[in-house]
Amino acid sequence: MDRVYNFSAGPATLPHEVVLKAQAELLSFKDSGMSVMEISHRSDLYTTMASEAEQDLRDLMQIPDNYEVLFLQGGATQMFYTLPLNFANQAHRVGYINTGHWSERAEEEARYVSGLTVEEVGSSADQHFTELVHQVTLNGDYDFIHLTTNNTIEGTMYRDLPELDGRTLVADLSSNFLGQVYNVNDFGIIYAGAQKNSGIAGFTVAIVRKDLLEQVPDLPAMLSFSKQAAKHSALNTPPVFAIYMAGLVFKWIKEQGGVAAMQKRNEAKAQLLYEFLDSSNLFRNPVVSADRSTMNIPFVTGDADLDALCVQEATKQGLMSLKGHKSVGGLRASLYNAMTIDGVQALVKFLGEFEKEHGGK
Ligand SMILES: *Cc1c(COP(=O)(O)O)cnc(C)c1O
Numbered sequence: 001m002d003r004v005y006n007f008s009a010g011p012a013t014l015p016h017e018v019v020l021k022a023q024a025e026l027l028s029f030k031d032s033g034m035s036v037m038e039i040s041h042r043s044d045l046y047t048t049m050a051s052e053a054e055q056d057l058r059d060l061m062q063i064p065d066n067y068e069v070l071f072l073q074g075g076a077t078q079m080f081y082t083l084p085l086n087f088a089n090q091a092h093r094v095g096y097i098n099t100g101h102w103s104e105r106a107e108e109e110a111r112y113v114s115g116l117t118v119e120e121v122g123s124s125a126d127q128h129f130t131e132l133v134h135q136v137t138l139n140g141d142y143d144f145i146h147l148t149t150n151n152t153i154e155g156t157m158y159r160d161l162p163e164l165d166g167r168t169l170v171a172d173l174s175s176n177f178l179g180q181v182y183n184v185n186d187f188g189i190i191y192a193g194a195q196k197n198s199g200i201a202g203f204t205v206a207i208v209r210k211d212l213l214e215q216v217p218d219l220p221a222m223l224s225f226s227k228q229a230a231k232h233s234a235l236n237t238p239p240v241f242a243i244y245m246a247g248l249v250f251k252w253i254k255e256q257g258g259v260a261a262m263q264k265r266n267e268a269k270a271q272l273l274y275e276f277l278d279s280s281n282l283f284r285n286p287v288v289s290a291d292r293s294t295m296n297i298p299f300v301t302g303d304a305d306l307d308a309l310c311v312q313e314a315t316k317q318g319l320m321s322l323k324g325h326k327s328v329g330g331l332r333a334s335l336y337n338a339m340t341i342d343g344v345q346a347l348v349k350f351l352g353e354f355e356k357e358h359g360g361k
Pocket of ligand 1: 074076077102150151152172
Protein backbone atom coordinates (compact mmCIF):
# COMPACT_ATOMS: atom_id res chain seq x y z
CA MET A 1 0.00 0.00 0.00
CA ASP A 2 1.32 3.42 -0.94
CA ARG A 3 1.41 6.15 1.68
CA VAL A 4 -1.20 8.87 1.12
CA TYR A 5 -1.12 12.60 1.72
CA ASN A 6 -2.62 12.96 5.17
CA PHE A 7 -3.99 16.41 5.98
CA SER A 8 -5.35 15.41 9.39
CA ALA A 9 -5.28 18.00 12.17
CA GLY A 10 -4.15 15.41 14.69
CA PRO A 11 -2.97 12.77 15.21
CA ALA A 12 -1.23 13.94 12.10
CA THR A 13 1.20 12.89 9.45
CA LEU A 14 4.75 12.09 10.56
CA PRO A 15 7.89 12.63 8.50
CA HIS A 16 8.32 9.63 6.22
CA GLU A 17 11.94 9.21 7.31
CA VAL A 18 10.85 9.05 10.95
CA VAL A 19 8.34 6.28 10.33
CA LEU A 20 10.96 4.32 8.39
CA LYS A 21 13.52 4.76 11.16
CA ALA A 22 11.04 3.57 13.79
CA GLN A 23 10.25 0.57 11.60
CA ALA A 24 13.93 -0.28 11.14
CA GLU A 25 14.59 -0.10 14.89
CA LEU A 26 11.37 -1.74 16.00
CA LEU A 27 12.63 -5.24 16.71
CA SER A 28 15.94 -4.27 18.21
CA PHE A 29 16.57 -0.84 19.65
CA LYS A 30 20.29 0.08 19.64
CA ASP A 31 21.24 -3.58 19.22
CA SER A 32 19.59 -4.48 22.51
CA GLY A 33 17.50 -7.28 21.03
CA MET A 34 14.42 -5.51 22.46
CA SER A 35 12.09 -2.93 21.02
CA VAL A 36 12.05 0.48 22.62
CA MET A 37 8.57 -0.41 23.94
CA GLU A 38 10.06 -3.22 26.01
CA ILE A 39 12.97 -1.55 27.76
CA SER A 40 12.95 -0.44 31.38
CA HIS A 41 12.52 3.25 32.02
CA ARG A 42 15.26 2.87 34.64
CA SER A 43 17.75 1.49 32.08
CA ASP A 44 20.65 3.41 30.57
CA LEU A 45 19.09 2.81 27.17
CA TYR A 46 16.06 4.82 28.22
CA THR A 47 17.91 7.55 30.09
CA THR A 48 20.26 8.13 27.19
CA MET A 49 17.36 8.25 24.72
CA ALA A 50 15.31 10.66 26.84
CA SER A 51 18.19 12.99 27.62
CA GLU A 52 19.17 13.10 23.95
CA ALA A 53 15.59 14.04 23.08
CA GLU A 54 15.68 16.80 25.69
CA GLN A 55 19.02 18.12 24.46
CA ASP A 56 17.85 18.11 20.84
CA LEU A 57 14.74 20.05 21.82
CA ARG A 58 16.87 22.52 23.79
CA ASP A 59 19.08 23.02 20.73
CA LEU A 60 16.11 23.43 18.38
CA MET A 61 14.35 26.07 20.49
CA GLN A 62 17.46 27.54 22.12
CA ILE A 63 15.91 26.88 25.50
CA PRO A 64 17.88 28.76 28.17
CA ASP A 65 19.22 26.94 31.26
CA ASN A 66 16.73 28.66 33.53
CA TYR A 67 13.93 26.66 31.90
CA GLU A 68 13.00 23.12 32.87
CA VAL A 69 11.92 20.75 30.08
CA LEU A 70 9.28 18.24 31.18
CA PHE A 71 8.01 15.20 29.28
CA LEU A 72 4.51 14.54 30.61
CA GLN A 73 1.27 12.76 29.76
CA GLY A 74 -2.37 13.73 29.64
CA GLY A 75 -2.20 15.88 26.53
CA ALA A 76 -2.71 19.60 26.32
CA THR A 77 -6.12 19.08 27.88
CA GLN A 78 -4.72 17.91 31.18
CA MET A 79 -2.44 20.95 31.22
CA PHE A 80 -5.51 23.17 30.95
CA TYR A 81 -6.25 22.20 34.55
CA THR A 82 -2.84 21.40 36.01
CA LEU A 83 -1.23 24.68 34.90
CA PRO A 84 -3.53 26.97 36.92
CA LEU A 85 -3.48 24.42 39.76
CA ASN A 86 0.31 24.72 39.97
CA PHE A 87 1.03 28.26 38.91
CA ALA A 88 -1.83 30.48 40.08
CA ASN A 89 -1.25 30.66 43.81
CA GLN A 90 -0.18 34.23 44.40
CA ALA A 91 -2.72 36.58 42.84
CA HIS A 92 -5.24 33.72 42.52
CA ARG A 93 -6.23 35.39 39.32
CA VAL A 94 -5.52 34.42 35.72
CA GLY A 95 -6.31 36.04 32.37
CA TYR A 96 -7.35 34.14 29.23
CA ILE A 97 -7.15 35.39 25.67
CA ASN A 98 -9.99 33.79 23.80
CA THR A 99 -9.14 33.14 20.16
CA GLY A 100 -11.15 29.99 19.55
CA HIS A 101 -12.12 26.51 20.59
CA TRP A 102 -8.90 25.44 22.32
CA SER A 103 -8.39 28.66 24.22
CA GLU A 104 -12.00 28.42 25.39
CA ARG A 105 -11.39 24.86 26.51
CA ALA A 106 -8.32 25.98 28.45
CA GLU A 107 -10.35 28.66 30.17
CA GLU A 108 -13.20 26.28 31.03
CA GLU A 109 -10.84 23.81 32.68
CA ALA A 110 -9.14 26.55 34.70
CA ARG A 111 -12.53 27.28 36.29
CA TYR A 112 -12.31 23.91 38.07
CA VAL A 113 -9.46 25.23 40.24
CA SER A 114 -11.12 26.35 43.43
CA GLY A 115 -10.57 29.86 44.71
CA LEU A 116 -9.32 31.04 41.31
CA THR A 117 -10.63 34.07 39.45
CA VAL A 118 -10.61 33.35 35.73
CA GLU A 119 -10.94 36.44 33.60
CA GLU A 120 -11.24 36.79 29.85
CA VAL A 121 -8.83 39.61 28.94
CA GLY A 122 -9.58 39.63 25.22
CA SER A 123 -11.78 37.77 22.78
CA SER A 124 -12.36 37.58 19.05
CA ALA A 125 -15.61 35.64 19.49
CA ASP A 126 -17.59 38.55 18.00
CA GLN A 127 -15.49 38.19 14.85
CA HIS A 128 -16.21 34.44 14.82
CA PHE A 129 -12.51 33.94 15.54
CA THR A 130 -11.53 34.91 12.01
CA GLU A 131 -8.91 37.16 13.56
CA LEU A 132 -6.65 37.19 16.61
CA VAL A 133 -6.70 39.37 19.69
CA HIS A 134 -3.74 41.75 19.50
CA GLN A 135 -4.66 44.07 22.32
CA VAL A 136 -5.59 42.85 25.77
CA THR A 137 -7.21 44.68 28.66
CA LEU A 138 -5.22 44.16 31.84
CA ASN A 139 -5.55 45.71 35.24
CA GLY A 140 -3.83 44.60 38.40
CA ASP A 141 -2.06 41.36 39.17
CA TYR A 142 -2.43 38.07 37.38
CA ASP A 143 -0.49 34.88 38.03
CA PHE A 144 -0.38 34.46 34.28
CA ILE A 145 -2.02 35.31 31.01
CA HIS A 146 -2.91 32.35 28.79
CA LEU A 147 -2.77 32.33 25.01
CA THR A 148 -3.03 29.79 22.18
CA THR A 149 -0.33 30.50 19.59
CA ASN A 150 -2.02 28.58 16.78
CA ASN A 151 -5.75 28.03 16.63
CA THR A 152 -5.99 24.62 15.07
CA ILE A 153 -9.69 24.78 14.24
CA GLU A 154 -10.10 28.42 13.21
CA GLY A 155 -6.80 28.65 11.31
CA THR A 156 -5.22 31.69 12.97
CA MET A 157 -1.65 32.00 14.25
CA TYR A 158 0.29 34.52 16.32
CA ARG A 159 3.49 35.77 14.72
CA ASP A 160 3.95 38.64 17.19
CA LEU A 161 2.74 38.15 20.73
CA PRO A 162 0.50 40.76 22.36
CA GLU A 163 2.03 43.22 24.85
CA LEU A 164 1.45 42.04 28.43
CA ASP A 165 3.38 44.65 30.43
CA GLY A 166 5.69 42.12 31.99
CA ARG A 167 3.07 39.61 33.06
CA THR A 168 3.86 35.92 32.77
CA LEU A 169 2.71 34.38 29.51
CA VAL A 170 1.57 30.75 29.48
CA ALA A 171 1.02 29.43 25.99
CA ASP A 172 -0.46 26.40 24.28
CA LEU A 173 1.77 25.73 21.27
CA SER A 174 0.26 22.32 20.47
CA SER A 175 -0.38 22.91 16.80
CA ASN A 176 2.64 24.96 15.77
CA PHE A 177 5.28 23.69 18.18
CA LEU A 178 8.58 23.59 16.23
CA GLY A 179 6.83 24.88 13.12
CA GLN A 180 7.21 28.57 13.89
CA VAL A 181 10.11 30.34 15.60
CA TYR A 182 9.32 31.82 19.01
CA ASN A 183 11.67 33.22 21.62
CA VAL A 184 11.38 31.03 24.72
CA ASN A 185 12.29 34.03 26.90
CA ASP A 186 8.95 35.63 25.99
CA PHE A 187 7.12 32.85 27.85
CA GLY A 188 6.82 31.70 31.43
CA ILE A 189 5.51 28.35 30.26
CA ILE A 190 5.16 26.69 26.87
CA TYR A 191 3.23 23.46 26.49
CA ALA A 192 2.16 21.23 23.63
CA GLY A 193 0.59 17.88 22.92
CA ALA A 194 2.91 16.12 20.49
CA GLN A 195 0.46 14.52 18.09
CA LYS A 196 0.01 17.61 15.94
CA ASN A 197 3.45 18.70 14.93
CA SER A 198 6.06 16.85 16.96
CA GLY A 199 5.28 13.18 17.35
CA ILE A 200 2.47 10.95 18.55
CA ALA A 201 -0.26 11.12 21.17
CA GLY A 202 0.76 10.27 24.73
CA PHE A 203 3.61 12.74 24.94
CA THR A 204 3.07 16.25 26.21
CA VAL A 205 5.93 18.66 26.57
CA ALA A 206 6.13 21.54 29.02
CA ILE A 207 8.91 24.13 29.10
CA VAL A 208 8.75 25.92 32.43
CA ARG A 209 10.79 28.85 33.74
CA LYS A 210 12.44 27.51 36.88
CA ASP A 211 11.51 30.34 39.22
CA LEU A 212 7.84 29.55 38.62
CA LEU A 213 8.37 26.04 39.96
CA GLU A 214 9.33 27.44 43.35
CA GLN A 215 5.79 28.60 44.07
CA VAL A 216 4.09 25.31 43.29
CA PRO A 217 2.07 24.15 46.32
CA ASP A 218 2.10 20.59 47.63
CA LEU A 219 0.04 18.57 45.15
CA PRO A 220 -0.48 14.89 44.29
CA ALA A 221 2.63 13.67 42.48
CA MET A 222 1.18 13.21 39.01
CA LEU A 223 -0.33 16.69 39.00
CA SER A 224 2.70 18.46 40.45
CA PHE A 225 5.13 20.14 38.08
CA SER A 226 7.75 20.50 40.80
CA LYS A 227 7.61 16.81 41.74
CA GLN A 228 7.78 15.84 38.07
CA ALA A 229 10.77 18.16 37.61
CA ALA A 230 12.55 16.72 40.67
CA LYS A 231 12.28 13.24 39.13
CA HIS A 232 13.28 14.36 35.61
CA SER A 233 9.84 13.41 34.27
CA ALA A 234 10.27 9.78 35.33
CA LEU A 235 8.30 9.93 38.55
CA ASN A 236 6.32 6.97 37.28
CA THR A 237 6.58 5.05 34.02
CA PRO A 238 6.88 7.63 31.27
CA PRO A 239 5.37 7.08 27.78
CA VAL A 240 8.60 5.59 26.48
CA PHE A 241 7.55 4.96 22.89
CA ALA A 242 5.98 8.41 22.51
CA ILE A 243 9.13 10.07 23.86
CA TYR A 244 11.20 7.97 21.48
CA MET A 245 9.05 9.08 18.52
CA ALA A 246 9.31 12.75 19.54
CA GLY A 247 13.08 12.28 19.82
CA LEU A 248 13.18 10.99 16.23
CA VAL A 249 11.12 13.98 15.08
CA PHE A 250 13.49 16.38 16.87
CA LYS A 251 16.49 14.80 15.12
CA TRP A 252 14.66 14.98 11.79
CA ILE A 253 13.97 18.71 12.28
CA LYS A 254 17.64 19.27 13.08
CA GLU A 255 18.58 17.51 9.84
CA GLN A 256 16.17 19.77 7.93
CA GLY A 257 17.98 22.85 9.24
CA GLY A 258 16.05 23.54 12.43
CA VAL A 259 12.88 25.44 13.29
CA ALA A 260 13.68 28.49 11.14
CA ALA A 261 14.03 26.22 8.10
CA MET A 262 10.73 24.53 9.03
CA GLN A 263 9.03 27.90 9.32
CA LYS A 264 10.30 28.96 5.91
CA ARG A 265 9.08 25.77 4.33
CA ASN A 266 5.72 26.06 6.12
CA GLU A 267 5.30 29.61 4.82
CA ALA A 268 5.97 28.46 1.26
CA LYS A 269 3.49 25.58 1.57
CA ALA A 270 0.78 27.75 3.10
CA GLN A 271 1.29 30.45 0.49
CA LEU A 272 0.63 27.95 -2.30
CA LEU A 273 -2.74 27.07 -0.84
CA TYR A 274 -3.74 30.61 0.20
CA GLU A 275 -2.89 31.95 -3.25
CA PHE A 276 -5.11 29.33 -4.79
CA LEU A 277 -7.97 30.02 -2.36
CA ASP A 278 -7.75 33.79 -2.78
CA SER A 279 -7.99 33.55 -6.55
CA SER A 280 -10.65 30.82 -6.51
CA ASN A 281 -14.25 31.49 -7.51
CA LEU A 282 -15.45 28.49 -5.55
CA PHE A 283 -13.45 28.21 -2.34
CA ARG A 284 -12.67 30.80 0.29
CA ASN A 285 -10.74 31.07 3.52
CA PRO A 286 -12.44 33.38 6.03
CA VAL A 287 -9.40 34.46 8.08
CA VAL A 288 -7.98 38.01 8.09
CA SER A 289 -4.80 37.67 6.04
CA ALA A 290 -2.31 38.97 8.64
CA ASP A 291 -3.49 36.38 11.17
CA ARG A 292 -3.60 33.34 8.91
CA SER A 293 -2.03 30.15 10.15
CA THR A 294 0.67 28.36 8.19
CA MET A 295 -0.37 25.14 9.89
CA ASN A 296 -4.15 24.74 9.61
CA ILE A 297 -6.07 26.20 6.71
CA PRO A 298 -9.87 26.00 6.78
CA PHE A 299 -11.86 26.73 3.63
CA VAL A 300 -15.43 26.43 2.35
CA THR A 301 -17.43 26.60 -0.85
CA GLY A 302 -20.46 28.00 0.95
CA ASP A 303 -22.46 24.88 0.11
CA ALA A 304 -22.22 22.09 2.69
CA ASP A 305 -23.12 19.36 0.20
CA LEU A 306 -20.44 20.52 -2.21
CA ASP A 307 -17.92 20.62 0.64
CA ALA A 308 -18.78 17.02 1.50
CA LEU A 309 -18.46 15.96 -2.13
CA CYS A 310 -15.08 17.65 -2.34
CA VAL A 311 -13.81 15.75 0.71
CA GLN A 312 -15.12 12.52 -0.78
CA GLU A 313 -13.47 13.06 -4.17
CA ALA A 314 -10.20 14.08 -2.53
CA THR A 315 -10.16 10.87 -0.51
CA LYS A 316 -10.43 8.84 -3.72
CA GLN A 317 -7.25 10.53 -4.91
CA GLY A 318 -5.28 9.81 -1.75
CA LEU A 319 -5.74 13.28 -0.25
CA MET A 320 -6.98 12.28 3.19
CA SER A 321 -8.68 13.81 6.23
CA LEU A 322 -9.71 17.11 4.68
CA LYS A 323 -13.06 17.34 6.44
CA GLY A 324 -13.30 20.53 8.47
CA HIS A 325 -13.93 20.56 12.21
CA LYS A 326 -17.63 20.29 12.99
CA SER A 327 -17.71 23.76 14.56
CA VAL A 328 -16.65 25.54 11.35
CA GLY A 329 -17.61 22.96 8.70
CA GLY A 330 -16.21 22.89 5.19
CA LEU A 331 -12.69 21.64 4.68
CA ARG A 332 -9.42 22.03 6.52
CA ALA A 333 -5.92 21.22 5.35
CA SER A 334 -3.31 20.81 8.06
CA LEU A 335 0.14 21.48 6.66
CA TYR A 336 2.34 20.57 9.59
CA ASN A 337 6.13 20.22 9.35
CA ALA A 338 5.83 16.69 8.00
CA MET A 339 3.54 17.63 5.10
CA THR A 340 5.64 17.90 1.94
CA ILE A 341 5.41 20.59 -0.71
CA ASP A 342 4.45 17.78 -3.12
CA GLY A 343 1.42 17.07 -0.95
CA VAL A 344 0.29 20.69 -1.08
CA GLN A 345 0.85 20.85 -4.83
CA ALA A 346 -1.26 17.73 -5.28
CA LEU A 347 -4.00 19.28 -3.14
CA VAL A 348 -4.01 22.58 -5.06
CA LYS A 349 -4.12 20.70 -8.38
CA PHE A 350 -7.06 18.61 -7.19
CA LEU A 351 -8.97 21.65 -5.88
CA GLY A 352 -8.43 23.46 -9.18
CA GLU A 353 -9.90 20.52 -11.10
CA PHE A 354 -12.79 20.25 -8.67
CA GLU A 355 -13.51 23.94 -9.14
CA LYS A 356 -13.58 23.61 -12.94
CA GLU A 357 -16.01 20.76 -12.72
CA HIS A 358 -18.30 22.17 -10.04
CA GLY A 359 -18.96 25.67 -11.03
CA GLY A 360 -16.40 28.30 -10.32
CA LYS A 361 -18.87 31.05 -11.28
C1 LIG B 1 -5.36 19.41 19.74
C2 LIG B 1 -5.18 20.57 20.60
C3 LIG B 1 -5.40 20.48 21.98
C4 LIG B 1 -5.85 19.23 22.66
O1 LIG B 1 -4.79 18.35 22.73
P1 LIG B 1 -4.85 16.97 23.52
O2 LIG B 1 -3.42 16.55 23.49
O3 LIG B 1 -5.76 16.08 22.73
O4 LIG B 1 -5.36 17.21 24.87
C5 LIG B 1 -5.17 21.61 22.73
N1 LIG B 1 -4.75 22.77 22.17
C6 LIG B 1 -4.55 22.89 20.84
C7 LIG B 1 -4.08 24.20 20.28
C8 LIG B 1 -4.75 21.79 20.02
O5 LIG B 1 -4.53 21.90 18.70
